[in-house]
Amino acid sequence: MENIIDTVAKILEKYPLCDRCLGRLFAHLGKGLGNNERGKALKIATILDLHRRVLSGDSKSLDILRKVVLNSKLNFKDFFKELGMDYPQAFPSCYICGDQLDNIIITFSETVAKLVKEKNVRSFLIGVIIADDVLERESNIVKEYHIPYWESIKREIKREIGKRVQSLTNIKVDFENPHVTYIIDLINNTVKEEIRSLFLYGKYRKLGRLISQNVWIRKSGERRYHLSVEDVVKHSLSYVKASDVVLHIGGREDVDVRVLSGRPLVIEYKSPQNSNINIESLNKVLNSFTPWIQFEMEMKVRREFVSRLKGPGSLTYKIYRALIYSQQEVEPEKLHMLEEFFNNRMIVQRTPTRILRRKPDRLRNKVVYQVKTLYISPHVFAAIIKCDGGLYVKELITGDGGRTTPSFSSYLNTELQCLMLDVIYVHEYI
Numbered sequence: 001m002e003n004i005i006d007t008v009a010k011i012l013e014k015y016p017l018c019d020r021c022l023g024r025l026f027a028h029l030g031k032g033l034g035n036n037e038r039g040k041a042l043k044i045a046t047i048l049d050l051h052r053r054v055l056s057g058d059s060k061s062l063d064i065l066r067k068v069v070l071n072s073k074l075n076f077k078d079f080f081k082e083l084g085m086d087y088p089q090a091f092p093s094c095y096i097c098g099d100q101l102d103n104i105i106i107t108f109s110e111t112v113a114k115l116v117k118e119k120n121v122r123s124f125l126i127g128v129i130i131a132d133d134v135l136e137r138e139s140n141i142v143k144e145y146h147i148p149y150w151e152s153i154k155r156e157i158k159r160e161i162g163k164r165v166q167s168l169t170n171i172k173v174d175f176e177n178p179h180v181t182y183i184i185d186l187i188n189n190t191v192k193e194e195i196r197s198l199f200l201y202g203k204y205r206k207l208g209r210l211i212s213q214n215v216w217i218r219k220s221g222e223r224r225y226h227l228s229v230e231d232v233v234k235h236s237l238s239y240v241k242a243s244d245v246v247l248h249i250g251g252r253e254d255v256d257v258r259v260l261s262g263r264p265l266v267i268e269y270k271s272p273q274n275s276n277i278n279i280e281s282l283n284k285v286l287n288s289f290t291p292w293i294q295f296e297m298e299m300k301v302r303r304e305f306v307s308r309l310k311g312p313g314s315l316t317y318k319i320y321r322a323l324i325y326s327q328q329e330v331e332p333e334k335l336h337m338l339e340e341f342f343n344n345r346m347i348v349q350r351t352p353t354r355i356l357r358r359k360p361d362r363l364r365n366k367v368v369y370q371v372k373t374l375y376i377s378p379h380v381f382a383a384i385i386k387c388d389g390g391l392y393v394k395e396l397i398t399g400d401g402g403r404t405t406p407s408f409s410s411y412l413n414t415e416l417q418c419l420m421l422d423v424i425y426v427h428e429y430i
């Protein structure tokens with residue numbers, strides 16, 4: 001970029017700009033100045049330099065100086081006279097912000113400060129929605145004059161309002177984890193509050209079958225199952241006074257599988273208005289909905305906890321109990337051999353046929369650590385299976401037409417059917 005004074009002279013010869021909008025184009029030059037101070041200083045320095053040129057006989061500069069003085073919007077009344085110009089009734093308005101910027105900063109700071117005080121906000125952050133044409137006008141100037149030192153108008157508004165609200169309320173801006181984010185919408189002239197979500201960690205137990213994790217609606221609009229874990233959590237929205245809820249569950253079980261010792265989950269309450277949540281009371285609310293799904297929420301956690309809960313390796317193993325029907329008779333001795341065969345056995349599984357419509361066909365290797373069987377009758381036995389989280393247990397039993405190998409079915413060389421399945425333990429390693 002050439003000399004700054006020359007660039008400013010060219011910009012102001014063409015575009016009227018307020019102090020802030022000019023200063024912001026050079027925001028990265030000179031620390032500790034406000035853009036308004038920076039802009040005013042640049043205007044004065046440029047006008048003085050142009051005046052110097054005029055006085056030293058450069059007649060071309062006079063025309064430029066006249067335009068720059070007008071577009072600078074400074075009230076140098078006497079100087080207008082000296083340049084042979086009439087002092088204007090009104091200055092042209094700022095090309096970028098239409099002279100709205102100062103007003104925006106002052107008014108919205110006051111509005112937000114009032115909200116911060118009213119609601120006992122602990123920390124806050126400012127967000128801004130601004131019309132595209134404003135941003136476009138700004139970036140046009142940046143491109144036209146190849147300016148590398150600029151800052152966007154959005155950033156200036158956020159920072160200036162943040163600073164003012166902080167000094168009006170004594171409440172701090174928090175960039176990482178604000179209690180409330182105020183979204184200032186300059187298109188509709190509104191302020192929207194977004195309260196930080198509340199994250200609670202705990203477990204749920206599913207004591208009945210045909211219960212889904214989320215509400216499951218058929219294409220026809222009817223519910224597929226009468227009850228879901230989500231239904232119960234939604235029931236607690238009024239206690240938390242939250243706008244919505246998201247379930248982050250460690251793993252998934254089929255609807256016909258019970259979860260007896262509890263599966264870990266994080267409940268995310270969006271925009272919670274009740275700042276005084278007692279976990280014991282919340283558990284009472286959750287557990288009053290139905291005896292079939294019970295919760296034991298334990299503690300508040302941070303948002304990052306969710307990715308740990310759902311990330312790979314977070315659940316090390318699970319224990320299942322299955323009741324199995326065998327098409328051919330099975331000897332008790334053969335079941336003992338099955339226990340030995342599946343001791344620390346690697347299982348190779350393709351995505352089960354029953355969920356291929358929903359999930360991509362993928363190969364996975366999972367380990368069965370231990371199996372204990374109970375002979376009930378020639379055609380029926382039970383099995384306790386300890387295995388990696390993410391192993392498809394029904395397919396481990398049936399073989400899924402050869403897509404899971406080895407399987408109980410391939411080992412016993414008979415068709416097997418899983419009559420009932422329960423998750424009896426989920427080991428958490430978080």
Ligand SMILES: [Zn+2]
Binds near residue numbers: 101
């Ligand atoms: Zn402006």
